[in-house]
Amino acid sequence: MIIDVHGHYTTAPKALEDWRNRQIAGIKDPSVKPKASDLKISDDQIKKTLEDNQLKHMKERGLDLVIFSPRASFMAHHVGDFQVSSTWAAICNELCYRVSLLFPDHFVPAAMLPQSAGADPETCIPEIVKCVEEYGCVAVNLNPDPSGGHWTSPPLTDRHWYPIYEKLVEYDVPAMIHVSTSSNACFHTTGAHYINADTTAFMQLVQGDLFKDFPSLRFVIPHGGGAVPYHWGRYRGLAQELKKPLLTEHLLKNVYFDTCVYHQPGMDLLTKVVPAENILFASEMIGAVRGVDPETGRYYDDTKSYLEASTELTPAQKRRIYESNARRVYPRLDAALKKKGK
Amino acid sequence: MIIDVHGHYTTAPKALEDWRNRQIAGIKDPSVKPKASDLKISDDQIKKTLEDNQLKHMKERGLDLVIFSPRASFMAHHVGDFQVSSTWAAICNELCYRVSLLFPDHFVPAAMLPQSAGADPETCIPEIVKCVEEYGCVAVNLNPDPSGGHWTSPPLTDRHWYPIYEKLVEYDVPAMIHVSTSSNACFHTTGAHYINADTTAFMQLVQGDLFKDFPSLRFVIPHGGGAVPYHWGRYRGLAQELKKPLLTEHLLKNVYFDTCVYHQPGMDLLTKVVPAENILFASEMIGAVRGVDPETGRYYDDTKSYLEASTELTPAQKRRIYESNARRVYPRLDAALKKKGK
Numbered sequence: 001m002i003i004d005v006h007g008h009y010t011t012a013p014k015a016l017e018d019w020r021n022r023q024i025a026g027i028k029d030p031s032v033k034p035k036a037s038d039l040k041i042s043d044d045q046i047k048k049t050l051e052d053n054q055l056k057h058m059k060e061r062g063l064d065l066v067i068f069s070p071r072a073s074f075m076a077h078h079v080g081d082f083q084v085s086s087t088w089a090a091i092c093n094e095l096c097y098r099v100s101l102l103f104p105d106h107f108v109p110a111a112m113l114p115q116s117a118g119a120d121p122e123t124c125i126p127e128i129v130k131c132v133e134e135y136g137c138v139a140v141n142l143n144p145d146p147s148g149g150h151w152t153s154p155p156l157t158d159r160h161w162y163p164i165y166e167k168l169v170e171y172d173v174p175a176m177i178h179v180s181t182s183s184n185a186c187f188h189t190t191g192a193h194y195i196n197a198d199t200t201a202f203m204q205l206v207q208g209d210l211f212k213d214f215p216s217l218r219f220v221i222p223h224g225g226g227a228v229p230y231h232w233g234r235y236r237g238l239a240q241e242l243k244k245p246l247l248t249e250h251l252l253k254n255v256y257f258d259t260c261v262y263h264q265p266g267m268d269l270l271t272k273v274v275p276a277e278n279i280l281f282a283s284e285m286i287g288a289v290r291g292v293d294p295e296t297g298r299y300y301d302d303t304k305s306y307l308e309a310s311t312e313l314t315p316a317q318k319r320r321i322y323e324s325n326a327r328r329v330y331p332r333l334d335a336a337l338k339k340k341g342k
Numbered sequence: 343m344i345i346d347v348h349g350h351y352t353t354a355p356k357a358l359e360d361w362r363n364r365q366i367a368g369i370k371d372p373s374v375k376p377k378a379s380d381l382k383i384s385d386d387q388i389k390k391t392l393e394d395n396q397l398k399h400m401k402e403r404g405l406d407l408v409i410f411s412p413r414a415s416f417m418a419h420h421v422g423d424f425q426v427s428s429t430w431a432a433i434c435n436e437l438c439y440r441v442s443l444l445f446p447d448h449f450v451p452a453a454m455l456p457q458s459a460g461a462d463p464e465t466c467i468p469e470i471v472k473c474v475e476e477y478g479c480v481a482v483n484l485n486p487d488p489s490g491g492h493w494t495s496p497p498l499t500d501r502h503w504y505p506i507y508e509k510l511v512e513y514d515v516p517a518m519i520h521v522s523t524s525s526n527a528c529f530h531t532t533g534a535h536y537i538n539a540d541t542t543a544f545m546q547l548v549q550g551d552l553f554k555d556f557p558s559l560r561f562v563i564p565h566g567g568g569a570v571p572y573h574w575g576r577y578r579g580l581a582q583e584l585k586k587p588l589l590t591e592h593l594l595k596n597v598y599f600d601t602c603v604y605h606q607p608g609m610d611l612l613t614k615v616v617p618a619e620n621i622l623f624a625s626e627m628i629g630a631v632r633g634v635d636p637e638t639g640r641y642y643d644d645t646k647s648y649l650e651a652s653t654e655l656t657p658a659q660k661r662r663i664y665e666s667n668a669r670r671v672y673p674r675l676d677a678a679l680k681k682k683g684k
Contacts, residue, residue, distance in 0.1 A: 185497055187493070188546070188549055191545035191548060191549075191576070191577065195541050196534075199534055199541075200534040226569055230611060234604045237604055241632065241633060261576075263574050263576075265574070269572060288579075293578065300578075
């Protein structure tokens with residue numbers, strides 16, 4: 001079985017974006033603010049957006065299941081206040097839940113959080129409770145920078161974030177550390193902000209001792225861990241200077257990297273440097289890079305093709321990356337699959 | 343000949359740091375503000391700081407020459423105003439010039455700029471003129487984020503920066519894109535801010551068309567290009583979506599990566615992905631990562647050892663990375679060497 005731990009509903013019906021634009025307009029002009037019930041998306045519409053897109057690619061590539069969350073760049077936690085984020089998160093999470101009901105064998109939901117720049121993370125708890133208990137979400141996406149590229153929140157190791165961690169530990173649910181759109185002109189969203197956030201989050205964890213307080217908390221760093229595996233020697237050396245244990249001890253019992261790396265040499269580096277136990281298969285399809293690579297004739301985000309071509313990995317390691325690591329890191333996914341006899 | 347294009351005077355006598363601390367205290371309390379002439383550092387003191395440190399490692403590793411600039415993390419362009427930065431840059435650049443006079447066969451100076459958050463880059467021109475014309479500087483370090491981790495300046499492709507580019511083009515002097523200390527608690531200076539800045543700068547260049555306006559301008563992206571080579575497929579794919587030419591055409595006539603990557607798999611990736619013509623030997627010794635790697639028994643920043651162990655590179659490619667690329671990218675270095683019959 002091949003589980004892709006990183007998919008977003010990037011192909012949601014246009015009505016969703018239109019509703020969001022009206023919501024944003026309503027921040028300045030309450031008279032145009034839409035009600036949640038104004039958004040009408042039928043099951044058939046949802047089905048079509050997936051059958052024509054993600055499901056088609058999954059079939060072509062032989063992927064079985066995607067952990068599916070709201071579109072990351074649309075989370076935009078820097079827009080409006082907590083109420084705006086709360087309504088928006090509720091709508092987006094419900095849509096992903098509906099996706100999981102329509103295609104229960106292919107999509108399992110993960111939740112975005114109703115974060116808002118400057119708001120107490122505690123305010124996210126009710127949405128986490130609903131998404132895990134009612135929607136069967138197996139993970140959440142945690143945005144370390146709800147300001148959208150201005151980095152005004154404390155580091156992930158700060159007690160500021162502890163209310164969320166306590167809930168995640170209680171539910172045994174991992175968090176993918178994933179920023180949203182950059183509102184800073186210096187940072188291209190998918191070419192700089194995403195990758196920088198991955199690198200930044202990892203280094204925050206190197207500096208801190210978060211997993212002493214939360215030994216069972218698990219973070220997935222997407223996009224192949226940003227710059228981290230490429231600079232693995234730098235991070236080992238910095239941990240050493242900071243008098244931390246070896247990274248394997250200090251972080252790798254709690255931190256995982258996905259495989260959203262869009263060329264063969266990058267994937268080879270990841271699988272050479274990071275233990276296979278810490279790598280989770282993912283493609284972020286259909287996401288940041290949608291084209292076909294003229295050098296290979298395949299989609300850039302067909303990350304399975306790079307893993308298949310790897311000469312580093314044993315068949316047993318590939319199985320771990322494709323399936324068993326995900327079932328270990330996302331125990332609620334494992335439980336749901338076992339319930340179905342899978 | 344082996345030229346290291348990325349060295350900083352990280353081992354300067356303690357008097358320099360003391361003077362700087364007094365300067366910073368003087369921002370709030372002008373009565374304690376030191377005069378430039380209060381700083382007393384003798385030639386013998388300078389000699390000792392290099393003989394015991396950089397020169398020792400250079401001899402051990404077989405490096406001939408370092409392009410040597412003021413300590414990057416001490417530039418701290420977010421501290422004080424232009425006057426503060428201007429005095430500080432003048433002092434630091436003069437020290438590196440003195441290093442080059444004391445060890446003319448081993449150190450060639452590069453200049454830090456008197457940038458200041460919010461100040462017009464035009465204000466940097468007199469320091470560039472002095473450093474190139476009087477001190478023989480062969481390059482400058484350009485900080486794309488003088489705010490120190492808040493990223494309040496426009497992207498490098500903005501006309502904001504053009505006065506500096508015009509001067510660099512006039513002098514045929516390249517810029518290394520190098521940030522300084524992070525004043526943002528989210529970003530560890532050498533573990534996140536440096537690497538993020540490299541990635542950010544490259545993506546700004548992908549988005550823009552800067553080298554249409556400045557076809558002969560050359561940028562060196564340090565630290566192995568941040569995350570860029572590891573995500574080369576992502577950047578090729580994003581350039582494609584932005585309807586830009588292939589990266590080889592769009593950027594690689596003007597953009598170079600150094601080899602400050604501190605483990606073998608990272609160096610192997612860099613040399614596999616980026617054409618040898620675009621790679622410049624560097625170690626940033628003695629810099630961010632000063633320890634010995636327990637896995638190899640060698641210093642993390644002994645980047646020559648990784649290049650020597652490379653099975654990818656031909657001897658001719660190694661010579662380019664060690665010497666001829668640097669002489670091409672830094673023509674004033676080449677001219678100075680030729681004058682000495684080298």
